Amino acid sequence: MVNAPAEQKKLPSWWSGGSVVYQIYPASFKDDDGDGYGDLRGIINKLGHIKSLGVDAIWICPHYKSPRVDEGYDISDTDIHEPFGTREDCQELIDAVHAHGMKIMFDLVVNHCSDQHAWFKESRSSKTNPKRDWFYWKPPRMIDGVRHPPNNWRSCFGGSVWEWDEHTQEYYLHYFCSEQPDLNWENPETRQAIYNDAIRYWLDRGVDGFRIDTVNMYSKYLDFPDAKVVAPETPWQPAGDFFSNGPRLQEFLREMRKEAFSKYDCFTIGELPNTPSLEKILSYISTDAEALDCTILFDLADLDHRGGQYPLMGRNWALSQFKALTAFAQQLAEPEHKAHALTYLENHDQARSVTRYASDAPEHRLTSSKLLATYLLTLSGSVIIYEGQEIGMINAPKDWDIDTEYLDVNTINTWREIKHDAKVQNDPSLLERGRAGIQLTARDHARTPMQWDGSKNAGFSSNPDAKPWYRVMESYAEGLNVGAQEDDPNSTLNFYRQLVSLRKAHKDLFILGRFQLLDPGNDQTMLFTKTALDGSQVAFVALNFSAEKQPFELPIELTARQSQLLISTLGKSSESRELDAYEARVYLA
Structure with a gap:
């Protein structure tokens, strides 16, 4: 099935009314061929489960050829990664998703590629190669006769952003792993190759949109100034302000939309790290910007970590901060901003939300997962549900050994740095704080296999004797699996199904309604209203983020009308104005 490009830019956007998107991490979703590694046919075979959630679209993480240094975000070719299947399998998946009445989105990773990509191999072959300036190359900075990188920026995964190439005697730029060289978007030939090979190719085959990786990193600050020294014990300094929102970014995004997206009914979700300004965000995603459709913001996801030399080091946070960041992001749904809001709690880059934002204690897991589902699915705009979130999956247990069980490159590099610095500084507390941060926020927690049933290895593989790659x-043996929850009316799984259905039944409130935060300074409960744009209905959402009972009052908007309890995570009606531990309620008037 191939999309027929339209003659005009304006198309009937399938996503504009607010969509529920289900994200899949292919390696960990379902292994069909029995090799211990998830694959495309595994996804095809589980489309019935995804459809049963009531979602509108699925987003699949990179499944292209890759050395998998960064688990697929280091792409070496647009063909399909062999353990996942073939191009024919991929086309069958696209068609099968459409046959189930859903849309399909792919990951677009074009800030960088793998150092094994043909483009980079040519670029590094010589200084005179035609593709030399498809990437960023710089001579060394000589200080007292000693070679140094061009600046002091720390890469997102540790160490310098510059890697020395012995063959051509220059450094190349990489914001992430040294095996992920950054593409030079300043070169128009590079941009056209990206549009043709990575975007139009898939849209012509029926793909309905893209989640766009690190989209605000395309435009660089070409003077590459040194970052402020905030970690004097290391030569490499955090440089987030320089990584993002460069001087030509809007130009590049508008060109990409015009030349690659505009002829298709295509949904574009762009990652915008280091972008705390509403005005700046709107400059990329408002309809007037003619660039992106909506954004993945990082402020809420980074609330419990980052902000220092070690990106996985935990930090304290208060619910009042969580609420303020939610209110900030919900502004994007207000009609006057002519934009589209998107909310998520989990993805392949974030640890499990039950552990991070509520409680994964056995006595609180069920209520915590429902609390967070209520929060997510009553917010305006579109939402993302990550695989396993619908059954309340939690972080890995703390007895897992970081050195042997954690596989993510960011975890490995950060842990190595922390262990080295703790030894040099003779500071055992640094080691323990680092361990606690990794146990809370490492990406590994979201990448373990999906838990399908109570059989061996949670039914992840068709071959029960195959060793899963992760x-x-x-926790799959403790009820956190699809099979155990399928027929349980009180399960997290069926609560997600119920909420998605209610969200669509009350679209004017929960998808399009105005958000208003109440009692912003309260650090135990989150209370907010959702009001239909025509004022005809009001919903009140009460969330207890604590393990103790908490009082609340109905707002005047509901007391002045005849209100009813629409849903409670305890599954029962109550006249009490007191929320139980991690309870959520939604009232309608």
Whole structure:
């Protein structure tokens, strides 16, 4: 099935009324061929489960050829990664998703590629190669006769952003792993190759949109100034302000939309790290900007970590901060901004939300997962549900050994740095704080195999004796699996189904309604209203983020009308104005 490009730019956007998107991490979703590694046919075979959630679209993480240094975000070719399947399998998946009445989105990773990509191999072959300036190359900075990188920026995964190439005697730029050289978007020939090979190719085959990786990193600050020294014990300094929102970014995004997206009914979700300004965000995603459709923001996801030399080091946070960041992002749904809001709690880059924002204690797991589902699915705009979130999956247990069980490159590099610095500084507390941060926020927690049933290895593989590529979490044997929850009316899984259905039944409130935060300074409960744009209905959402009972009052908007309890995470009606531990309620008037 191939999309027929339209003659005009304006198309009937399938996503504009607010969509629920289900994200899949292919390696960990379902292994169909029995090799212990998830694959495309595994996804095809589980489309019935995804459809049963009531979602509108699926987003699949990179499944292209890759050395998998950064688990697929280092792409070496647009063909399909062999353990995942073939191009024919991929086309069958696209068609099968459409046959189920859903849309399909792919990951677009074009800030960088793999150092094994043909483009980079040519670029590094000589200084005179035609593709030399498809990437960023710089001579060394000589200080007292000693070679140094061009600046002091720390890469997102540790160490310098510059890697020395012995063959051509220059450094190349990489914001992430040294095996992920950054593409030079300043070169128009590079941009056209990206549009043709990575975007139009898939849109012509029926793909309905893209989640766009690190989209605000395309335009660089070409003077590459040194970052402020905030970690004097290391030569490499955090440089987030320089990584993002460069001087030509809007130009590049508008060109990409015009030349690659505009002829298709295509949904574009762009990652915008280091972008705390509403005005700046709107400059990329408002309809007037003619660039992106909406954004993945990082402020809420980074609330419990980052902000220092070690990106996985935990930090304290208060619910009042969580609420303020939610209110900030919900502004994007207000009609006057002519934009589209998107909310998520989990993805392949974030640890499990039950552990991070509520409680994964056995007595609180069920209520915590429902609390967070209520929060997510009553917010305006579109939302993303990540695989396993619908059954309340939690982080890996703390007895997992970081050195042997954690596989993510960011975890490995950060842990190595922390262990080295703790030894040099003779500071055992640094080691323990680092361990606690990794146990809370490492990406590994979201990448363990999906928990399908109570059989061996959670039913992840068609071959029960195959060793999964990632260790399966033991929580699958404690009811955190699809099979155990399928027919349980009180399960997290069926609560997600119920909420998605209610969200669509009350679209004017929960998808399009105005958000208003109440009692912003309260650090135990989150209370907000959702009001239909025509004022005809009001919903009140009460969320208890604590393990103790908390009082609340109905707002005047509901007391002045005849209100009813629409849903409670306890599954029962109550006249009490007191929320139980991690309880959520929604009232309608």
